[in-house]
Amino acid sequence: MLQKSFEIDKAANILKLLGDKTRLTMMKLMDNHACCVCEFVEIFQFSQPAVSQHLRKLKDLGLVVEERKGQWIFYSVNKNNEYYSFIKPILDQLPSQEDKLKELEEKGTRITCC
Template sequence: MSTIEELSEWLKLLSDKTRLTIVALLKEKEMCVCDIVDILETTQPNVSQHLRKLKLGGLVQETRRSQWIYYSLNVADKPLLHSIVEQLPCMQERLEARTNLSCD
């Protein structure tokens, strides 16, 4: 069970529109920074800062593949967050609008 402090921090993280959008995207599939930058049409430093905060908060995890780092959700062991993430809108349409997703 999560503490009130943990829940408060997680909800603060999710209160930012960009971070909430990143979480919704990661609900669909794991992604690298360049994919997220392309979809959100923002800068790499902006996305990296949001991902850093989400990682520090324990909401995302990273996996290195050669020179690229891929991000995925880390909410399976957090029932409340998992249920919130499941309620986020589907981002499949935004993913499909981008044909060049992949840093490889």
């Protein structure tokens, strides 16, 4: 019972994070690609700290993992997280956001960091 209570708490916290258009789009992208902060800055046209703060929240719940590659830090969905199976069907039902990455490539801004 305590466990179940914990689970629904945790599920609600996860859904709250996903219930933001920016983070949801990020997660959909990171489910297929490792992405770095500067890409998201380009995509969403938010300040770099805004992007960092979104990623921080996702990381705090264990939803994403980071991997430093030199100057850059790449984030991707943490598929080892025990709640990944909870999240997966949600992400799978979302429309692809690949066009956003393609746009970056066309503008040449993707190559700058990746």
